[in-house]
Amino acid sequence: MAETASERRRREEEEQFSERGVSLWQDAWHRLLRNRMSLIGLIFIALMIFCFITGDFLPPYSYREADYDNTRVAPQLDHIFGTDKMGRDVFSRIWWGTRVSLTVGVVGSLTSLIIGITYGSIAGYLGGQTDNLMMRFVDVMYGFPTLLFIILVMVVMPSETAIQGMINIFIAIGIVGWMGMARLIRGQFLSLREKEFVLAAQMVGAGPARIISRHLLPNSLGPAVVSLTLGIPGLILTEATLSFIGLGVPPPFPSWGQMLSEGWRGLRSSPHLTIFPGLAITFTMLAFNFVGDGLRDALDPTMRGTALVRAARRKKKKASKAKAAAA
Amino acid sequence: MQRFIVQRILWNIPVLLLISVVTFGMMQLVPGGPFSASASGRPVPPEIRANMEAKYGLDKPVWQQYLSYMDRLLLHFDFGPSLRRPGRTVTSMLFGPNYMVEVLRDQLRATYGVQASSMTFAEPPGLFDSEVLVVKTNREVVGYISINWRTRFEVIKHFFSLAPVMVSVQVGLVSICMALFIGVPLGIVSALKQNTVVDYVAMFFSMLGVSIPNFLLGILLILVFALTLEWLPTYGWGESWKQVILPAITLGTGGMAIIARLTRASMLEVIRADYIRTARAKGLTERVVIVRHALKNSLIPVTTVLGPLMAGWLTGSFMVEWVFSIGGIGKFFVTAVTDRDYTLIMGTILLYSGAMVVFNLIVDIAYGYIDPRIRFD
Numbered sequence A: 001m002a003e004t005a006s007e008r009r010r011r012e013e014e015e016q017f018s019e020r021g022v023s024l025w026q027d028a029w030h031r032l033l034r035n036r037m038s039l040i041g042l043i044f045i046a047l048m049i050f051c052f053i054t055g056d057f058l059p060p061y062s063y064r065e066a067d068y069d070n071t072r073v074a075p076q077l078d079h080i081f082g083t084d085k086m087g088r089d090v091f092s093r094i095w096w097g098t099r100v101s102l103t104v105g106v107v108g109s110l111t112s113l114i115i116g117i118t119y120g121s122i123a124g125y126l127g128g129q130t131d132n133l134m135m136r137f138v139d140v141m142y143g144f145p146t147l148l149f150i151i152l153v154m155v156v157m158p159s160e161t162a163i164q165g166m167i168n169i170f171i172a173i174g175i176v177g178w179m180g181m182a183r184l185i186r187g188q189f190l191s192l193r194e195k196e197f198v199l200a201a202q203m204v205g206a207g208p209a210r211i212i213s214r215h216l217l218p219n220s221l222g223p224a225v226v227s228l229t230l231g232i233p234g235l236i237l238t239e240a241t242l243s244f245i246g247l248g249v250p251p252p253f254p255s256w257g258q259m260l261s262e263g264w265r266g267l268r269s270s271p272h273l274t275i276f277p278g279l280a281i282t283f284t285m286l287a288f289n290f291v292g293d294g295l296r297d298a299l300d301p302t303m304r305g306t307a308l309v310r311a312a313r314r315k316k317k318k319a320s321k322a323k324a325a326a327a
Numbered sequence B: 001m002q003r004f005i006v007q008r009i010l011w012n013i014p015v016l017l018l019i020s021v022v023t024f025g026m027m028q029l030v031p032g033g034p035f036s037a038s039a040s041g042r043p044v045p046p047e048i049r050a051n052m053e054a055k056y057g058l059d060k061p062v063w064q065q066y067l068s069y070m071d072r073l074l075l076h077f078d079f080g081p082s083l084r085r086p087g088r089t090v091t092s093m094l095f096g097p098n099y100m101v102e103v104l105r106d107q108l109r110a111t112y113g114v115q116a117s118s119m120t121f122a123e124p125p126g127l128f129d130s131e132v133l134v135v136k137t138n139r140e141v142v143g144y145i146s147i148n149w150r151t152r153f154e155v156i157k158h159f160f161s162l163a164p165v166m167v168s169v170q171v172g173l174v175s176i177c178m179a180l181f182i183g184v185p186l187g188i189v190s191a192l193k194q195n196t197v198v199d200y201v202a203m204f205f206s207m208l209g210v211s212i213p214n215f216l217l218g219i220l221l222i223l224v225f226a227l228t229l230e231w232l233p234t235y236g237w238g239e240s241w242k243q244v245i246l247p248a249i250t251l252g253t254g255g256m257a258i259i260a261r262l263t264r265a266s267m268l269e270v271i272r273a274d275y276i277r278t279a280r281a282k283g284l285t286e287r288v289v290i291v292r293h294a295l296k297n298s299l300i301p302v303t304t305v306l307g308p309l310m311a312g313w314l315t316g317s318f319m320v321e322w323v324f325s326i327g328g329i330g331k332f333f334v335t336a337v338t339d340r341d342y343t344l345i346m347g348t349i350l351l352y353s354g355a356m357v358v359f360n361l362i363v364d365i366a367y368g369y370i371d372p373r374i375r376f377d
Helices: A004-020 A024-034 A036-054 A090-126 A128-142 A146-156 A162-176 A178-192 A196-203 A208-244 A256-266 A272-299 A306-326 B002-029 B046-055 B062-076 B090-095 B101-112 B164-192 B197-211 B214-228 B242-270 B274-281 B286-298 B300-314 B318-323 B332-338 B342-370
Strands: B119-122 B132-137 B140-146
Touching: A024 A036, A024 A272, A036 A090, A036 A272, A090 A128, A090 A162, A090 A178, A090 A208, A090 A256, A090 A272, A128 A178, A128 B002, A146 A162, A146 A208, A146 B002, A146 B332, A146 B342, A162 A178, A162 A208, A178 A208, A196 A208, A208 A256, A208 A272, A256 A272, A256 B214, A272 B197, A272 B214, B002 B062, B002 B342, B062 B342, B090 B164, B090 B342, B164 B197, B164 B242, B164 B286, B164 B300, B164 B318, B197 B242, B214 B242, B214 B318, B242 B286, B242 B300, B242 B318, B274 B286, B286 B300, B300 B342, B332 B342
Parallel strands: none
Antiparallel strands: B119 B132, B132 B140
C-alpha cells in the first residue's frame, strides 16, 4: 500500500482544504482520488459499470449463442478470449457476467445494510439489557456455517422465474452478511449516544427517531460505507463460489464462477476457459478491495492525524542522515 | 478467571440450543423432503414415501421430532440415521472412515458382478475425465474401476482411510500453521520496513491473497505445479507430504494475507507507543525491543480473528476439498441441503457451531493471558 507518499500529499491537501472548508465527503473523495491504487480500482469499477450497461448490445457475440463448429477455440483474433465447449465467445460472456457480479454486490450489500442498520440502531440506541440480548442473537447467527446457511435460505425462498431465482440468491447472500454491519452500527451508536450533541438534541426535544436519523446515523455513516465497500468483494466471492459448485446463477446466464466450474475440468487442454473468468473475478475483488482500503484511509479520522506521517518522516530523515554519515 | 471460563461455557449452551432450534425450524420450511421427487430424482410412490417418513419419525409433529433428535444426540451422542444414505448414520459419515462404502458396493455388485464382501471404496480423483471407483480391501487398494472403460483393474493409491473429520482437521491445522508462520513475520517485516519496496511488495501480495478466490488459487496451482511442472500430485490427502503442499497453500493464503495485514497495522501502531520509546531509550537493542516489547502487544488483535478462521478451516473448506478431491467433511455443507438429508444438515451445522464456540472460547481465554489488562470479572 502506498502510504507515505500519499499520506504526505494527503496532509498537504488537508491544509489546503481546511482553509477552503469543504465537507467531509468532498474531502474524502479528493483523498480517494489521490490514492493511486484506489483510483485504479475506481477506474476498473467504472469499466465494469460500462460493461453492465452495454452487456446486451455492445459485446461482439451473444452470451448464449452456441457455435458448435468452433468449440474450445484458443484465444485468437475473432474470439480474443477463445470459446467454450459450446462455442460461445468467452469475452462476451465475461462482459455480460459483470451484470451478475455487480448486481450481487449491490443487492447483497443493500440487504445486509438495511437489516444491519435497523438491527444495530435499535440495539445501540436502546442499550442495556435489550442490547445485550440482541447482540447475543448476533453471536448465535455467527455460529452458522455461511455456505450451508445461504443454501438453506436460498431453497426456502420461493422463485418462479430465473431472474427472480437469481435475485433470491443475491438476497440470501446479503442476509448472511448483516451481522458485521449490525455490530458496527451498534458500536458507533453506543459511543455517539453519550456525546454532547446528542444531549443537546434531546434537550431541544428531539425524539428517538429524529436523533437516530439526524444525529446518530449520519455520524456513523463513514465506517458503515467503508465496511460496505470492503464487504462487496466477499459478496462477489460468495456468488462465484455458489456458481462454481453449481448452486448459483442458473445457465444460460453467464456468471464468472459458473464459467470457471465449466472450464477447469478441461484445464490441461484449454486453460483459457479457466484463466479469463478467474482473472475477471480476481481483478474485480482487487478493485473493490483497493477502493475500500482507500476509503477507509480517506475517511478514518485517526489516519488523518499527522503523528503517523511525522514519525515516518522522522524515520526517513534519520535513515538518510545515517546514510550520509556512512558515506 | 475460573468463574469467567465457567460463565462462558454455560453461556454457550443456550447459543447451541438456539442454533439447533433455528436449523430444525428452517428445515421444515425447505420445500420438498428427503423422500420427495425433487431430492431423490425419481418419483417415490406415496405409500412408500409415507412408510419411509413413518420409519424416520417424520410424520410426527415438529416439536416431537426435535425433542427425540436432541434426546438421541445429548444422551447417546448419536446424530441419527442419514435419511438419504440407507444404512449409514450421520455419526459414521462424519467420524467413521469411508462414508461411501455401502452405496458403491451395491452399485458395483449390480453393475460388474464383483464379489465385494470386504471391499471399500473411496472418492474418485479430481481431474480424471471418466468416473472412477476405487476398490479397497480393508485399507489396501486393490484397484480402480473406470466406468467408461468397463472393468480395468489397476493398482492406484488409496485416497483416504481417515475419518472425514480428521482429514478436515489436518488440512485446517496445516493451513493455520502456514498462515501464522508466514503471515505474522510478513506483517512484522513490512511494518518495520514501512514504505519501502519490501513493504509494498508484501502488502501487494497480501492484497492479492485476500482478493483471489481460494478455489481459483487451487486450480492455478494445479495448473502450474501439477500439470505443467509435474512436481506435485493434483489430488488426494494422507499418503505423501507432497499432497499437503498445494491444499495448504490454497486454504492458507487467504488467512495468511489477513493475518499479515492485521499484524502490520497493529505493529505500526505499537511501535509508535510510548513504552517502545522508553525501551529504546533504555538502550535495548532493536531486536529485544521488537521481539520482547512490540511483538507481544501487536499480536493481540491477531488472536481475535483466529477464532472464526480456525472454525472455518478445521471444519473443512468445501472448495479446497472439492478442487483437490480430499475426503473431508466440507462436501456435507453443500450436499446435506441439496439432498434434504435433515439429520445430516443438523449434524454438520451443530458440528460447525460446536467448533466455532470452542475456538472462540479458547481465543477469549488466550486473550486474557496475552493481554493482562483484560480482566475476567
